[in-house]
Amino acid sequence: MRILSVHNYYKIRGGEDESCKSEKSLLREMGHLVDEYEKDNISIPSYRSWQLATQTIWSQESYQAVRQKLQHQPYDVVHVQNSFPLISPSVYYAAQAEGVPVIQTIRNYRLLCPNALFFRQGKVCEDCLNKAIPWPGIIHSCYRNNRLASGITASMISIHRLLKTWDRKVDKYIALTHFARNKLIQGGLPANKIIVKPNFVNPDPGVGHGKGQFALYVGRLSVEKGLDTLLSAWDKLQSPFPLRIVGDGPLSELVLDKIKESPHISWLGRKSIDEVHQLMGEASFLIFPSKWYETFGRVAIEAFAKGTPVIASQIGAIAELVEHKRTGLQFQPGDSLDLAEQVEWALSHPEELQQMRLEVRQEFEAKYTARANYQQLIEIYRMAANN
Structure with missing residues (x-):
């Protein structure tokens, strides 16, 4: 053809x-x-x-x-x-x-x-x-x-x-x-x-170990991607947890300001696809806080390929990709308190999180190869x- x-x-x-x-x-x-x-x-x-x-x-x-x-x-x-x-x-x-x-x-x-x-x-x-x-x-x-x-x-x-x-x-x-x-x-x-x-996702990046003890955001640093919601949620966590941010965009100054306030947030800038996949495999979970009607969510299925659960906003296509408490967790879009609560649930339920790692990899193999x-x-x- x-x-x-x-x-x-x-x-x-x-x-x-x-x-x-x-x-x-x-x-x-x-x-x-x-x-x-x-x-x-x-x-x-x-x-x-x-x-x-x-x-x-x-x-x-x-x-x-x-x-x-x-x-x-x-x-x-x-x-x-x-x-x-x-x-x-x-x-x-x-x-x-x-x-x-x-x-x-x-x-x-x-x-x-x-x-x-x-x-x-x-x-x-x-x-x-x-x-x-x-x-x-x-x-x-x-x-x-x-x-x-x-x-x-x-x-x-x-x-x-x-x-x-x-x-x-x-x-x-x-x-x-x-x-x-x-x-x-x-x-x-x-x-x-x-x-x-x-x-x-091709080639298959392979499953990661998920033992890095950090949350990961990958994407454009912009309002429609929900980065402001993510940063606000990190202020509301009862127990501090490391967050790594990959990408750049118009909200980069907001990220820089937040880094000065919180030692638990780090900004890694732009990374190659291989570096991103490496980070995904190490992360405890990926956060996808988008506020707009995503048509898909490529970052989410890349995380699935690495065996990493996704905490995503309940809006648009991403809500279709992530099943609550099976392949990840969902929260109300733009609601930083709800996001913080979902993060805390994930951290306090390590066995369920480990089961999600198996589920997301199976989801990838069934649908996204x-x-x-x-x-x-x-x-x-x-x-x-x-x-």
């Missing part, structure tokens, strides 16, 4: 980009031919405002480039990972013009919400959901705190909604969880085209090709 992978990389590479790379590597390992059409947001400063606006809504360059690729080689599918902002939905039209089915993986809510998160001013926001024109996102400058950029993004959403691009030009959507699928259906995407297939994921992905490709 020959696949054309289409991906617009973020300026700062994150979990979405890593998942895309893992998927391409897996397909190649299994003997498939994977070609690429890619752009990188690092080039955005070279565009003038009007150029970026037109590129976001309709990139003639991407349309022509993808169509030429499809004319030059016979492809079975075009798999779009992310087309925003430099590639644009024009690639769907290019594929359809050449009779090649299109798969679109949904890794955020960009098709429904200008900032892609359903999150504003520190809390969940669905003001743009089901609006023909997502005007609240423009008024509140939801994309990059820039009203012009938000207007361009909202225009892309509304124009292609009017053209029925999302309905007619994509053969199959891949949602990473049932929660994400339901939210996409609520936003108007065709239910019969949305299939749930999770992310995976490369082999299981590959079978699901190929079946989706075949369904799209048959249609």
Whole structure:
């Protein structure tokens, strides 16, 4: 099978980009031919405002480039990972013009919400959901705190909604969880085209020992990720316990201030994936305090692979991945007291925590291995090709 992978990389590479790379590597390992059409947001400063606006809504360059690729080689599918902002939905039209089915993986809510998160001013926001024109996102400058950029993004959403691009030009959507699928259906995407297939971890990093006696946070240091909730919870613990933080982001100053107050908190900055997996294997548990509707939670299944339970907020997709008192614990999103209570429960129930280590590894082996994921992905490709 020959696949054309289409991906617009973020300026700062994150979990979405890593998942895309893992998927391409897996397909190649299994003997498939994977070609690429890619752009990188690092080039955005070279565009003038009007150029970026037109590129976001309709990139003639991407349309022509993808169509030429499809004319030059016979492809079975075009798999779009992310087309925003430099590639644009024009690639769907290019594929359809050449009779090649299109798969679109949904890794955020960009098709429904200008900032892609359903999150504003520190809390969940669905003001743009089901609006023909997502005007609240423009008024509140939801994309990059820039009203012009938000207007361009909202225009892309509304124009292609009017053209029925999302309905007619994509053969199959891949949602990473049932929660994400339901939210996409609520936003108007065709239910019969949305299939749930999770992310995976490859290669298998192996089980850790979990004897490091510390809690671990891995991710962007930002409000939507719940880092402020986490830091506040550590102030409320009855018995101090070490917390290690991996990542960077806009709340780095808050982390630095908290480190000065508490000797039990350490900030390790950015780490390689191998270093992260090593820390996960040593940690007593991972904390996933997100406040927004995560579409998945790659960090959580990486912890599962290492045999490390996850204490997660009860919201969005992450609440679907973590089963309370089996593969981890849940707390109310944004509730630092509840989080502190769950941490204390974990520390005071070592036998139950040890049982969770066995459960999360079994969960990983059952759902999130490369082999299981590959079978699901190929079946989706075949369904799209048959249609």
